[in-house]
Amino acid sequence: MxxxxxxxxxxxxxxxxxxxxxxxxxxxxxxxxxxxxxxxxxxxxxxxxxxxxxxxxxxxxxxxxxxxxxxxxxxxxxxxxxxxxxxxxxxxxxxxxxxxxxxxxxxxxxxxxxxxxxxxxxxxxxxxxxxxxxxxxxxxxxxxxxxxxxxxxxxxxxxxxxxxxxxxxxxxxxxxxxxxxxxxxxxxxxxxxxxxxxxxxxxxxxxxxxxxxxxxxxxxxxxxxGDLPAEGAPMPQRADWMLDGGVTVVEFPTPQASVRFGQQGIKRDDPDFFPAYVLNEVLGGGGFGSRLMTEVREKRGLTYGIGTYLAPMDHAEMMMGYFASSNATVGQAIEIVRGEWRQAATEGVTAEELEATKTYLTGSYPLRFDGNGPIASILVGMQMEGLPIDYPVTRNARIEAVTLEDVKRVAERLLRPEALHFVVVGQPEGVSSDG
CATH class of the missing domain: 3.30.830.10 (Metalloenzyme, LuxS/M16 peptidase-like)
Incomplete structure (x- = not known):
């Protein structure tokens, strides 16, 4: 004991x-x-x-x-x-x-x-x-x-x-x-x-x-x-993306429709990853300060929470999002997400959003190193992502180097409103599968 x-x-x-x-x-x-x-x-x-x-x-x-x-x-x-x-x-x-x-x-x-x-x-x-x-x-x-x-x-x-x-x-x-x-x-x-x-x-x-x-x-x-096998099973091949834009409805008896939405994303080693990371934070990754949280929850009360994230996996890349809304309002929420996706793709972000996001991302980063366990987890994750050993020292400088022009260019490249697909599980009113 x-x-x-x-x-x-x-x-x-x-x-x-x-x-x-x-x-x-x-x-x-x-x-x-x-x-x-x-x-x-x-x-x-x-x-x-x-x-x-x-x-x-x-x-x-x-x-x-x-x-x-x-x-x-x-x-x-x-x-x-x-x-x-x-x-x-x-x-x-x-x-x-x-x-x-x-x-x-x-x-x-x-x-x-x-x-x-x-x-x-x-x-x-x-x-x-x-x-x-x-x-x-x-x-x-x-x-x-x-x-x-x-x-x-x-x-x-x-x-x-x-x-x-x-x-x-x-x-x-x-x-x-x-x-x-x-x-x-x-x-x-x-x-x-x-x-x-x-x-x-x-x-x-x-x-x-x-x-x-x-x-x-x-x-x-x-x-x-040392006694483990020297070599293991072959890795899978790259995963082809097979999903077009649109909506899929899965009928399920629940008062709250659950939604997953997304499109193809960006590789972790892409030179544009950091602008994409900042862009995602502004759009849907920044909690209560994000555009989607402001528009879908704060202004209209259509959900308790909404978020997006970049998912650069080993054999494919996604940019994903999620929220839940009542069956009566989920269609409205989907249209707002599409609109914000479209606006960010054409206009990028504002100078105020960029500076606030940089301040948050650089200020919160040291807080991740809060003990031996988190430090070891960060280090092994860095290795798997192919990051250099000095990444903890250089990471914030890479965030600070992102410009408005970088974000706008990457938004035009990455965000594809016409390719955004929504899967809705529930009994949504006025929403049906279109594919």
Whole structure:
């Protein structure tokens, strides 16, 4: 109990800082990582990402990567699920395993005094998971319960419908959790194959922050990851965009229609990404200060919340938005979104909007570095996006360099009102599918 309390106190005692010094570390075995040393407290945060995620599901095994990831902490080596949990808790360590479309994320938190034992336990989960039949059935049941819940969620239905129309048979076009039929049909050998294909050294990214030196981190990396397969499953091909502008209505009995809307987006490494980022913030990404929030919620009260975001994925790029509105008013809200899209595409943003957005984006950025866990997460994300190691130092200057002319040029290039597609899940009045 005292170790758990100490661990919790450490999590809340870490200082906020943005002037991080990042070390580029390569283990003796050739595994690469970024590190921010901080010896103020005896605690380390470790973030690991394996590129590929649920997009690596084999043909006929949709949901295998998701199910496999949920089983990593359900017994490993000589420890069954209960024994593994007891060992982790005795060390006051914390592990999490999270699949997403393009990656498997693994987070570990441990005290310095227990580092060796915590790393050995995590290694078991990654290298030697048991996939015991009873654990497989328990986690399978949890996945099926989640799928049943999703089938009743209008927002989830809207998102999955949009993805299916945009990407068709590509993995991006279906739910990474699988379908009830595919999940029920997954056999243990398919789960083992998903493990071997997804957790491999040729796609791993690592970051650490806290009470550990570069030398110790290098040894830790080889100990933790060195026995994983050298190469994993092939990555998916690029996803072709298959969705034209228009509206799709999915009938669903609910008083509030849920809406997902979007178009093709912009790559993260595109030279115009920063102007596009600023543009999105003005249009729909800035909370209560955005144009869409002002026009749709504040002036007309048509929704409680509306937002947009850039989604540069590994194999496709989107610019997406979301809101919910009553069935009686959702059509009006859609027309306002179209109008704001059109106006931004032709006029860009104002000087006042640009300066306010720059102030917000540059001022809020240091607040992200609020402890070892967030720092490690930021560093591993930077690596996956191909950003340079000095990005935390140069990022705000890149925001400040964006001009009105940049935003207007990118708005004309990026925003395509005629290509904007809306998926509406509900019983919208005066709105119907047009495709």
């Amino acid at each position: 005292m170790l758990r309390l100490a661990f919790a106190l450490i999590l809340f005692a870490l200082p906020v800082r943005a002037d991080v010094e990042i070390q580029d570390v390569t283990s003796p075995g050739g595994i690469h990582a970024w590190l921010v040393e901080s010896h103020e407290l005896p605690f380390t945060a470790l973030e690991i990402r394996f590129r590929g995620g649920t997009s690596l599901d084999a043909e006929g095994a949709r949901g295998a990567v998701n199910l496999m990831t949920g089983l990593l902490e359900e017994g490993a080596g000589d420890l069954d699920a209960q024994e593994f949990a007891k060992a982790r808790d005795a060390l006051a360590a914390s592990f999490s395993f999270r699949p997403s479309t393009d990656a498997i994320a693994i987070s570990a938190r441990f005290l310095t005094e227990n580092r060796g034992e915590a790393v050995d336990l995590l290694r078991l989960a990654l290298v030697d998971p048991r996939f015991d039949p009873e654990a497989v059935e328990r986690v399978r049941g949890q996945v099926l319960s989640g799928l049943a819940s999703d089938a009743k969620d209008p927002g989830h239905i809207a998102g999955q419908t949009f993805d299916s129309q945009a990407f068709g048979g590509h993995p991006y076009g279906s739910d990474g959790s699988g379908t009830p039929e595919s999940v029920r049909g997954l056999a243990r050998d398919q789960i083992v194959a998903a493990h071997d294909g997804a957790l491999a050294r040729d796609r791993v990214y690592v970051a650490a922050a806290g009470d550990i030196t570069a030398e110790d981190l290098g040894a830790l990396l080889d100990r933790l990851l």
